[in-house]
Amino acid sequence: MTFADILAILPQQLVFGITLGTAYGLIAIGYTMVYGVLFMINFAHGDVFMIGAYVGWALLGMLFASHVVPMHPMIVLPLLLVGAMVMTGAIGLLLERLAYRPLYQRGATRLGPLISAVGASIFLQNAVMLIAGAREKVYMTYSVFPRTWRFAVAGINVSVLVIVIASIALLMMLGLHWLVQRTWLGRSIRAVAEDREMAAVMGIDVWRVVALTFCIGSALGGAAGVLIGFYYTQINFYMGYAAGLKAFTAAVLGGIGNVRGAMLGGLILGIVESLAVTFINPAFKDVIAFVVLILVLMFRPGGILGEALPDWKRV
Amino acid sequence: MPAKWQRFSVPAIVALALAIPAVVPNAYQMGVITRICLYALLALGLNIVVGFAGLLDLGYVAFFGIGSYVYAFLASPHFGLHWPFLLALSASVVTTAIFGVLIGAPTLRLRGDYLAIVTLGFGEITYILLINLDRPINITGGPSGIVSIDPPSFLGITLRDNWQYYYLILALMGAAVALSRRLRDSRIGWAWQAIREDELAAQVMGINTVAAKLQAFAIGASFAGAGGALLASWQRSVFPDNFLFTESVNILAMVILGGVGSIPGVILGAALIVALPEIFRDFALYRLLAFGLLLMILMIFRPEGLLSFKGPPEEADPLEQVTAERQ
Numbered sequence: 001m002t003f004a005d006i007l008a009i010l011p012q013q014l015v016f017g018i019t020l021g022t023a024y025g026l027i028a029i030g031y032t033m034v035y036g037v038l039f040m041i042n043f044a045h046g047d048v049f050m051i052g053a054y055v056g057w058a059l060l061g062m063l064f065a066s067h068v069v070p071m072h073p074m075i076v077l078p079l080l081l082v083g084a085m086v087m088t089g090a091i092g093l094l095l096e097r098l099a100y101r102p103l104y105q106r107g108a109t110r111l112g113p114l115i116s117a118v119g120a121s122i123f124l125q126n127a128v129m130l131i132a133g134a135r136e137k138v139y140m141t142y143s144v145f146p147r148t149w150r151f152a153v154a155g156i157n158v159s160v161l162v163i164v165i166a167s168i169a170l171l172m173m174l175g176l177h178w179l180v181q182r183t184w185l186g187r188s189i190r191a192v193a194e195d196r197e198m199a200a201v202m203g204i205d206v207w208r209v210v211a212l213t214f215c216i217g218s219a220l221g222g223a224a225g226v227l228i229g230f231y232y233t234q235i236n237f238y239m240g241y242a243a244g245l246k247a248f249t250a251a252v253l254g255g256i257g258n259v260r261g262a263m264l265g266g267l268i269l270g271i272v273e274s275l276a277v278t279f280i281n282p283a284f285k286d287v288i289a290f291v292v293l294i295l296v297l298m299f300r301p302g303g304i305l306g307e308a309l310p311d312w313k314r315v
Numbered sequence: 316m317p318a319k320w321q322r323f324s325v326p327a328i329v330a331l332a333l334a335i336p337a338v339v340p341n342a343y344q345m346g347v348i349t350r351i352c353l354y355a356l357l358a359l360g361l362n363i364v365v366g367f368a369g370l371l372d373l374g375y376v377a378f379f380g381i382g383s384y385v386y387a388f389l390a391s392p393h394f395g396l397h398w399p400f401l402l403a404l405s406a407s408v409v410t411t412a413i414f415g416v417l418i419g420a421p422t423l424r425l426r427g428d429y430l431a432i433v434t435l436g437f438g439e440i441t442y443i444l445l446i447n448l449d450r451p452i453n454i455t456g457g458p459s460g461i462v463s464i465d466p467p468s469f470l471g472i473t474l475r476d477n478w479q480y481y482y483l484i485l486a487l488m489g490a491a492v493a494l495s496r497r498l499r500d501s502r503i504g505w506a507w508q509a510i511r512e513d514e515l516a517a518q519v520m521g522i523n524t525v526a527a528k529l530q531a532f533a534i535g536a537s538f539a540g541a542g543g544a545l546l547a548s549w550q551r552s553v554f555p556d557n558f559l560f561t562e563s564v565n566i567l568a569m570v571i572l573g574g575v576g577s578i579p580g581v582i583l584g585a586a587l588i589v590a591l592p593e594i595f596r597d598f599a600l601y602r603l604l605a606f607g608l609l610l611m612i613l614m615i616f617r618p619e620g621l622l623s624f625k626g627p628p629e630e631a632d633p634l635e636q637v638t639a640e641r642q
Contacts (some may be wrong), residue, residue, distance in 0.1 A: 041428050048519075086350060102615045111371055112618045115571055118564060119610025125602040241560070245439075249434060283447045290436030295428055298421050 011156045013274045019162045019231065021270020025222035027247035028254070029176060030092075030217030035256040036193035037213050038100065043117035046244015047124040048091055048218045050085040052225025053235045054128055057137050059083045060238035064140055073164060076144050077226075081168070084226045085219040090183045092218025095120055096211050121240070128235040135298070139229045155172075165227045172220060173263050180259055189213055193257065215278035241288050246273070249293040255303030264304060331484055336478035345477040347593050349549070352484045353542055358569040359491045359578065360538025365567065366576035367504060368425070368531035369511030371431040374438025375566055378536040380445060380558035381414050382407040382543020384455060387553045390465040400467040404544045411540025413534040423525055438563055439482065439642035445555035460554035467548045480549050487545065491538055495578050498534065505607035506532055561603075568610065574619060 027049050035043045090222065099120045103112050115279050121217050141161065149160040180186035188209045191199040200206045228243070229235050249267045254261025269289060276288040325591030339345050387404040389396050398406070422433045449457030467474045467483060474480055488556045498504045506527040509517035518524050547553045565588055592602050 041432065044526075069568060099615075103618070106615070106618070111365075111369075112614050114371065114431060115567075116611045116614040118567075119607045119614065121607070122564070122603055123611065125606030126601075126607060130600060130604065143546070150466045245432070252429070252432075281447075284443065288438050289435075289444050290440055293436055294421065294433055297425055301425065301429070 009278055010034040010275075011154070013015070013156055013278050014271060015156060015162060017211065017271035017274035018267060019166050019207075019286040020274060021167045021226045021250075021267035021271050022173075023228050023231070023266070024243075024247050024270050025263040025266025026169045026172060026227070027243060028222040029173065029259060029267050031244075031248050032251040032256055032262045033189070033213050033217045035251070036312075037189060037210050038104070040093075040100070040111070040113045041117065041248065042100075042214075042217075043114060043244070044095060044099075044120035044124055044214045045112045045217070045221055046240035046247065047121050047128075048088050048095075048240070049221040049225045049228075049243055049247075050089060050235070050237065050240030050288065051128060052088045052222025053229040053239065054132055054225070054237075055084040055087045055222065056080045056138070056226035056229050057139055057235060058132075060140055060144070062133050064143060071143050071159075072145050077164070080226050081223050084222040084224065087159075088222025088225070089215045091124075092214040092216075092221075093211055095218075096214040101207065113298065119289075121244075126239065134237065135146035136234050138186075141230050142234045145230070161230060163232055164208060166225065169224070169227060172223060173259075176216070177259055187211060233262070240245075246286075249289045250294075252293060253303055255305040255307045257307050258305050261303055261305040290312075296298050320475055329489075332481075332489075332594040342477050345481060347590060349477065349481045349484055351586045351589045352481070352488045352498070352544055353549075353571060354566065354589050355582045356484070356491045356545070357539055357542045358490045358573075358585045359495050359540070359582045360535045361566050362535075362539070362570050362576065362578070362581045363495065363507075364500065364531050364535035365570055367511065368497060368507040368528060370528060370531065371428070371434075371533075373431050373435035373563055373567065374441070374561040375434070375535070375539060375559075376558045376560070377418075377434075377438045377441035378414060378539035378554070379543045379546070379562065379566075380412045380441055381539030383547040383553045383557065384461070384543075385410045385462050385540070385549040386544035387461040390548070392463055393461045397465055399463070400469050400548065404467075404541060407540040408537045408542035409540075412537040413544070415536030416529055418536075423528045423532070428606065435560070437559075438560060441493070442555055442558055442560070444615055445558065451509075455555070458555060460552055462552040464547050464551045465552070466551065474548075482498055484549070487541055491541075492578060492582075499578075503527060503530055509563070524582045533554050553589050568606070571610075572613065 023184060028043045029055075030048070034040065037071055060076065061071060062077065064071065064078060067081075099116050100113055101114055142172055144158070145161040145164070145182070150157060152158070157299075169218070180189060185240060188199070188204045189212075191202065192206055192209045192213075199209075225235075246269060247266070250265035251262045253268060254263065254265030254268070269292060273285060273288050277285050280288075335548070338344065339348060355528065357375070357379060360378075361372065364370050364372045385407040386403050387400040388394055389406055389638060390400070391397075391456055414589060417463040418434070418437050422430055425433060444459050445455045455461070467480075497507075506522045508518065509520065509522055510524050510527060546557065550557075568583035569588045570581055571584070572587060574580030595602060599604075
């Protein structure tokens with residue numbers, strides 16, 4: 001590959017990378033928020049994302065078959081996103097209530113919740129496999145976003161789909177940023193993350209805030225599931241595993257507990273991955289994220305923007 | 316268990332284990348029992364890392380895989396090497412111990428849950444490398460693995476029958492049990508337990524925590540190396556799919572189910588995790604579903620495992636005694 005070839009492919013790959021990166025960022029927010037308030041890695045978050053993709057797929061199939069609404073993105077996309085977010089938000093609430101809260105209330109160690117989360121992850125994957133079948137599902141992306149909806153900017157081929165995915169993800173992240181920084185709920189979340197006991201003393205219903213954090217993080221993960229479904233057009237019941245690990249990497253890369261860090265980490269990881277696929281070897285696609293993660297943890301364990309954790313949690 | 320029984324329990328268990336091939340009716344059941352012993356060996360190794368030293372390793376299967384492939388490289392037509400069994404086995408053990416140090420060294424300074432994710436990453440990298448290192452030079456044989464591996468042979472006897480493998484694997488498992496016990500009650504074992512309970516306090520007491528953790532990683536990995544060599548020589552072939560993430564989870568579940576840190580518990584865990592799916596073969600589809608559920612339920616109701624490890628009998632805290640007397 002000559003230098004000119006590389007220059008020719010580079011912008012195109014950057015577009016793919018940014019699109020993928022915004023979706024990773026959206027999933028990463030779920031990890032980072034939960035880590036902030038509970039100090040645990042919600043290992044099942046990747047599977048919540050996968051369920052979002054499946055709910056979107058099922059709704060899309062129903063809409064397509066029913067002929068009730070025209071297959072226009074302005075109508076289809078909001079319906080799918082809302083459906084997936086409601087479902088995954090509810091699953092997030094259930095997970096928190098059934099799999100994690102009882103552990104903390106019984107005085108869990110650090111390992112307990114993580115293992116419970118691994119159990120939840122296995123459970124969700126197999127539940128989806130049993131309900132929907134083990135075969136890959138195909139998103140009818142092109143019935144909503146026709147293949148002809150693309151344009152060229154300065155020699156780069158950009159499809160409307162890519163723009164829509166990146167803008168929805170960015171809008172959601174900005175919305176969340178506003179929520180965390182400017183609203184009463186956001187203030188409570190930050191207070192609980194800072195010091196759970198002190199927050200309780202100040203009259204915050206800590207477990208309600210934790211539950212809402214799970215709900216919001218899971219709903220964003222579900223939305224990312226729909227977006228990734230449209231992007232890759234194929235989904236399967238074990239997709240949450242790799243995606244979840246990458247998103248967690250993104251969260252650590254940006255600085256865990258830090259919402260802006262999650263967005264930045266997602267973008268960097270998306271770009272690095274799409275460049276690696278082109279210039280190194282597609283087979284090593286999933287290795288790249290881990291190599292990045294290991295390097296970050298070795299040389300800058302706090303992430304790029306620094307951890308947004310109170311001192312006592314840094315250990 | 317009353318003390319007077321304890322004296323007889325070890326010989327009784329050993330006699331029972333030795334008698335198994337005589338009473339088990341068919342080769343299939345013998346195979347399952349042998350697998351239990353093999354996985355017990357692996358779980359004992361992971362128990363050193365997770366149970367004794369309290370380091371969560373989610374990529375333990377990487378060492379199992381490396382051990383298998385090292386044995387396969389050294390004792391198969393793949394590279395035309397046919398090392399004697401014991402030599403190839405030792406090479407597997409040493410190589411995995413070295414990998415344990417290599418993987419441990421950069422990561423052991425990390426916080427517990429970061430360590431978990433990084434080890435998981437190493438497990439995944441190992442699997443992807445095993446699948447993809449068949450081009451441009453064929454090292455691992457890619458997805459089709461390495462076949463016609465030499466069976467174990469020493470003292471002029473080549474093992475062919477299931478019961479022979481059973482005794483071989485049982486012997487190594489027994490060695491693993493003995494080694495685990497000795498390690499647990501040794502200086503390094505105390506250091507691990509101190510780190511598990513409170514790393515900062517352990518450091519203050521003069522324990523070189525990084526060295527102790529590295530030793531846990533290396534010794535734990537070497538158990539998996541032995542297990543891997545046994546798997547390769549028993550199965551006579553190795554494939555990357557033997558070393559998926561689910562295997563890591565299975566082995567971890569054995570450790571946790573039985574009781575983290577408890578040696579009989581870990582063996583019980585291995586027996587349950589290997590045997591239950593065989594018993595419930597007809598419900599194979601629901602197996603993992605139930606397994607996930609079980610992990611969650613267990614963590615809620617019995618976070619210490621079925622046979623939890625109780626450290627050395629604690630001496631009463633003098634301060635507590637004083638307060639108790641005053642009341």
